[in-house]
Amino acid sequence: MSNLIYLVPILGLVGLLVMIVKSKWVHKQDAGDKKMQDLANYIREGALAFLSAEYRVLAIFVVIAGILLGVISTLVETTHYFIIFAFIIGAFFSALAGNIGMRIATAANVRTTQAARTSLGQALKVAFTGGTVMGLGVAGLAVFGLSMLFILLFAFFMDSDMANGGVYQMTIVLEALAGFSLGAESIALFARVGGGIYTKAADVGADLVGKVEAGIPEDDPRNPATIADNVGDNVGDVAGMGADLFGSYVATVLASMVLGNYIIRDMGGSVDDAFGGIGPILLPLVIAGTGIIFSLIGTFFIKVSNNNAKEAEVQSALNRGNWISIVLTAIGCYFLIDLLLPETMKMSFFGEGILEISSIRVFGAVLVGLVVGGLISFLTEFYTAIGKKPVMSIIQNSSTGAATNIIAGLSVGMKSTFGPIILFAGAIWGAYELAGFYGVAIAASAMMATTAMQLAIDAFGPIADNAGGIAEMSELPSDVREKTDILDAVGNTTAAIGKGFAIASAALTALALFAAYVTFTGIDGINIFKADVLAALFIGGMIPVIFSALAMESVGKAAMEMVKEVRRQFKEIPGIMEGTATPEYAKCVDISTKAAIKEMMLPGAITIIFPILVGFIMGAEPLGAYMAGVTVSGVLWAIFQNNAGGAWDNAKKSFEAGVMIDGEMTYKGSEAHKAAVTGDTVGDPFKDTSGPSMNILIKLTCLIGLVIAPLLVAGHGESNDDSKAEVKEIIIEAPAVDITEVVTELN
Template sequence: MENLIFILPIFGVIGLAYMLYLRAWVRKQDAGDEKMQKLAGYIKEGALAFLKAEYRMLTIFVVVAGILLGVISMLVETTHWFIVIAFVIGAAFSAIAGNIGMRIATDANVRTTQAARTSLIQALKVSFTSGTVMGLGVAGLAVFGLSTIFALLTMTFMADGYNYMDMTIVLESLAGFSLGAESIALFARVGGGIYTKAADVGADLVGKVEAGIPEDDPRNPATIADNVGDNVGDVAGMGADLFGSYVATMLAAMVLGNYVVNDHTNGVGMDDAFGGIGPVLLPVLVAGLGIVFSIIGTFFVKIKDENAKEADVQRAFNIGNWGSIILTGIATFFVIQWMLPENMNMSFFGEGTKVISSMGVFYAVLVGLAVGGLISYLTEYYTAIGKNPVNTIIQNSSTGAATNIIAGLSQGMLSTFFPVLLFAAAIWAAYAFAGFYGVAIAASAMMATTAMQLAIDAFGPIADNAGGIAEMSELPSEVRTRTDILDTVGNTTAATGKGFAIASAALTALALFAAYVTFTGIDGINIFKAPVLSALFVGAMIPVVFSALAMSAVGKAAMAMVKEVRRQFKEIPGIMEYKAEPEYDRCVEISTEASLKEMMLPGLLTIVTPLILAFGTQLLTGNTLLAAEVLGGYMAGVTVSGVMWAIFQNNAGGAWDNAKKSFEAGVMIDGEMTYKGSDAHKAAVTGDTVGDPFKDTSGPSMNILIKLTCLVGLVIAPLLSSDESHGAIAQKKIVEVKKEIIVDENGKETVTTTTTEKYK
C-alpha cells in the first residue's frame, strides 16, 4: 500500500469530475427571457472584467514574491528551489478555485430566477447545485494539487525510503503551495470585499434611503455593480479563501505528522504499509474522504413542500451538513485504525515524551468535526431571523439608527463568548488526546467537509443575485417572494460559512504555530523577554489596523459611488420614470478601480510586517533564536486578536442584515406590526449599511490574515534556525558509532568504525 501516496489525487479527480457533471446540468437549465439574460450578461461581464484586472495586478505580486522565495531557497540548504514552482501553482490554483465559483454563480443566478417563476423547490435545487459546483471545485483542486505535488516531491527526494531531513525538505517546498494559495486568497477577499460593499453601500444610501426606491430597482445605477460585487466578493473571494484554508490545514498536519514519525522511530520511518509515513498521509486521506461524503450529503439537501419557509430550507441544509460530518467521522475511525500504530511516542516541547494512541487521534478527529458543526450552530443563533440577537436589534430600531447600531455592536461583541470558549475547549481537548498532532488533525477533520460547507455558503450570493434579477426584470411578486426566502437563508449560511472559516483559522493557526516551532527549534515563547512581549502587542494591533484600512477603503469607494448615483439621478432625465437606462457600466468601473487600488495596503501590511519584525530583530541583536521567538510572539498576537475581531465583525454584520430583512415580512415592535418603509426600517437599513463592510470585507479577511501570517513564518523559519544546536531544520544530530572487530585468516584483528547520523 505504499502506492497510497499516488492514489490520493484520485479523490480530487472524483470531486472535479462530479463538479463538471453538475456544472453541465446547471448550464442546461432555462435562463429566462431576453431581458433577464441581458441583465445577467451585465453582471457576468462586470465580474469577469474585475477578475481580469485583479489577476493582472496579482501576477506582478506572484513574480516578485517568487523571486524572493528563490533567494531563500539559495540561502538555506533545506529549502529546495521547487518551493518557487509550488508557490506559483498554489497561486494559480487559488485563482482558478475562485474563478470556478464566480463563473457558475453568474450562470446560475438568472437560472435560479427563472426556476423561481415555477417553484421554490426548483429554485433551491438550481442555486444549491450551483453552490455545490463551487464547493467541489475548491475541495477537488486542493486535494488534487497538494497530493500530486507531494507525490512528485517524495518520488524525487525519498526514492530510497523515509528520511526525516528529506521529508522536511518536501514539506518546506510544499509550504510554498500553501503560501501561494493564501496570498491570492487575501487579495481576492479584500479586493472583492471592497468592491461589493462600495457598490452595496452606495446603492443603499442613495437608492433606498434618499430616493425611496426598492433594493435592486433597475432605476438605481449601482444595482449591477452591487450584483457583480456579490460574485467577486462572496463567491470568488470565498472560494480562494477556503481553498487556502483547506491547503493550510492539511500542510500543518503533515508537518506535525512528520515530527511524530521521526520522534517515534528515531528517523527510520514507521513500520507500516504506507512507506513509513502513515501520520503524514492521514490528513490528506481524511480530506479526500470528506469530498466523497460531502457529495453524498448534498443528496439530503431538499425540500418537498412548495410552501416551505426559511426554517424549512435551513433545516434541509443542516441535515446535509451534519450527514456529511457524521459519515466522515465514521469512516475516519476505520482509516485511523488501518494507518496508524496502536501507540506512538512524541516528545513535547519542555514536557518530555507522551504516548499518543490511535484512538486518541480519532477522538481529536471527533473534536474537529464537532467544532465544524457547532460553530455553524452558534453563528446561526447570532445571525438568524427569529433568534434573540436579531430580535434585540429589531426592537432597538424603533428609537432610531443610533440605538440600532449600539445594539448591533453589543450583540457582535457578545457573540465572541461561546465561540472562543468552544475553540479553547477544542484546542485543549485535541491536545490532551494527541498533542499538537491532535490539534492539527482536528483542524483537518473540520475542513474535510469544506465542499459541503462551501456549497451551502455559495448558494447565498446566487439566491441574492436571483432576487436582484427578478426585481430588475419586474417579474411577478411571487417570484421575488421565493427568492427572498432563499436570500434570507443565504444571509445566515453566508455567516455560518464565515464562522466555519474562522474556526479553521483558530485551529490551523495553532497547528502551523507548532510546525513553526519544530522548524525553528525554539523551546517556547517567553513573554518575559521585552522584544517578545513587544511583538505580541504589535501582532494584536495588526488585525485592528487591517480592519480599519479595509473599512476606510469601503468608505472611500462608497463615497465615489454615492456621488456617481446622485449625478446620474440629476443629470440623466427620465431615469425615475423608466424612460432612460442608467449608466451601469460607470458604477462597475468605480468599484473596480477603487477595490484594486485600496486592496494593496492591507495585503502588503500582512506580508511585510512579519518579515520586518523577524529580520529586524535578527539584524539589531544578532540573535537568531530571539528573532524566532519575536516572530512567534507576533504570530500569537495576530491569531488571538484576529479571531476576536473576525467573530465580532461577521456576526454583527450578519445580525444587522437579517434585522433589516425582518421588516420586509413585518415585525412586532411595542405591540404594533411594523413594516418596510417605516422609520424603524430606515434605522435598520442604516445599521445594515454599517454592518456590510464588517461582514463582507474586514471580518472575512481576518482568517486569511491569521493563516497567511503563520505561513510566512513557516516559510522563513529555515532562516531563523541557523544555530546548529537548535531546530528541526538546523537539526540536532544523533550520532551512532558502531565498532566491529574483524579477524582475518592469519589471526590479525582489524577494527572498523561505522558512524551513522540520525536527525531528531
C-alpha cells in the same frame, strides 16, 4: 511509498468530474426571457472584468514573491528551489478556484430566478447545485494539486527510508510544499480584500442613495449602482470565499503533514505501518480526499418539497445535509486512522518531553474537530438568523432610531465572541490532551474535510441574492421575489456560518502551523517576560485592528465615490426615476473595480511585510509571539465583525417580510426599517470585507513564519553553514533524547 497515496488525487479528480456534470446540469436549466438574460450578462461581464483586472495585478505580485522565495532557497538547505514552482501552482489553483465559483454563480443566478417562477423547491435545487459546483471545484483542486505535488516531490527527493535520513528529506519535501499553501493564501488575501471592497462600495452606495434618499426598492433597475451591487455579491462572496477556503483547506492539510513528520522523527523514523512508515503524513491527505465523497453524499439530502416553505424549513434542509456529511466523515476517519496509524506513537514538544499518543486518541481529536465544525454553525446561526433572540433585539431597538439599532448590533457582535472562543479554547485544549499538537492539526483536518459541503451551502447565498436582484430588475411577479427572498434570508445566515467555519479552521490551523514553527526553529517556548517577546506580542495583537480599519476606510472611500456617481446620474440623466432612461451601469462597475484594485494593496502589504520584518529584526521567539498576537486578536475581530454584520443584515430583511414591534406589524418603508437599513449599511463592510479577511491574515502570517523559519533557527545568529547544520541536527535527532536537552547542547 504505499499505493494508497495514488487514491488521493483520484478522489480529487472524482470531485472535479462530478463538478463538471453538475455544471452542465445548471447550464441546461431555463435562463428566462431576454430581459433576464441581458441583466445576468451585465452581472457576468462585470464580475469577470474585475477578476481579469485583479489577476493582472496579482501576476506581478506572484513574480516578485517567487523571486524572493528563490533567494530563500539559496540560503537554506531544507528549502529547495522547487518551492517557487509550488508557490506559482498554488497561486494559479487558488485563482482558478475563485474563477470556477464566479462562472457558475453568474450562470446559476438567473436560472434560480426562472426556477422560482415555478416552485421554491426547484429554485433551491438550482441555487444549491450551483454552490455544489463551486464546493467540489475548490475541494477537488486542493486535493488533486496538493497530493500530486507531494507524489512528485516524494519521487524526486526521497531516496532513503524514514529511519535512515528520510525524515530530513521529508522536511525538504514539506518545506517545498509549503510554497503551494503560501501561493494559495496570498491570492486568497487579495481576492478577499479586493472583492470585499468592491462589493461593499457598490452595496453601500446603492443603499444610501437608492433606498434611503430616493426611496426606491433594493435592486431597482433605476438605481445606477444595482448592477455593480450584484456583481459585488459574486466577486466578494463567491470568488473571494472560494479562494479563502481553498487556502484554508491546503494550509490545514500541510500543517498536519508537517507535524506527522515530527512524529516519525520522534519515533526514530521507525513507524510500524504498511505505508512505508509515513502513515502520520498520509492521514490528513486521505481524510481530505474521502471528505469530498462524504460531502457529495450529503448534498443529496438537501431539498424541500413544500412550495410554501419558510426560512426555517430551508435552513433545516441545509443543516440536514451538513450533519450527514459530518457524521459520515467521523465514521470514515475511524477506519482511516485504524488503517494508517500504529497503535502507539510518540511526539516531543519543548517543555513537555515525549508524549505517548494512541491511535484511538487521535480519533478522539477528530471528533473534537467535527464537533467544533458543527457547533460553530449552531452558534453563528443563533446570533445571525431571522427570528432568533439577538436579531429580534436589533429589530426592537430599531423602533427608536438608527443610533439604538447600531448600539444593539455592536452589542450582539461583541457578545457573540463568548461562545466560539470558549469552544475554540476547549477544542484546542481537548485535542492537545488527546494527541498533542498532532491531534490539534488532525482535528482541523477533519473539520475541513467537509469543505465541499460548507462551500456549497455558503455559495448558495449570493446566488439566491443575485436571483432576487434579477427578479426585481426584470419586474417579475411579486411571488417570485418572495421565493428568492426566502432563499436570500437563509443565504445571509449560511454566509455567516461559512465565515464562522472559516475562522474556526483558521484558529486550529494557525495553532498547528505555530507548533510546526516552534519545533522547526528550535526555540524553547515563548517567554513573555522577555521585553522583545512581549513587544512583538502587542504588535501582533494590533495588526488585525489596523487591518480592519484600513479595509473599512477603503470601503468608505470607494462608497463615497459611488454615492457621488449615483447622485450625479439621478440629477443629470432625465427620465431615470420615470423608467424611461437607462442608467449608466458601467460607470458604477468601473468605480468599484478601480477602487478595489487600488485599496487592496496596503492591507495586503502589511500582512506580508510585517512578519518578515519582525522575524529578521527581532528574531525567532518574538516572531512566534507576533504570530500568537495576530491569531488571538484576529479570531476575536473576525467573530465580532462577521456576526454583527450578519445580524444587522437579517434585522433589515425582517422588516421587508413584516415584523412585530410593540404589538404592531412593521414593514418596509417605516422609520424603523430605515434605521435598520442604516445599521445594515454599517455592518456590510464588517461581514463582507474586514471580518472575512481576518482568517486569511492569521493563516498567511503563520505560513510566512514557517517559510522563513529556517533563516531564524533558534535565533542564535550563527553563520549560514552553522545554521544549516543545526537545522539538520534538530530534524533528525533521535526521540530517545529529550528535545530540550538537544536545544541546551546546541546553545
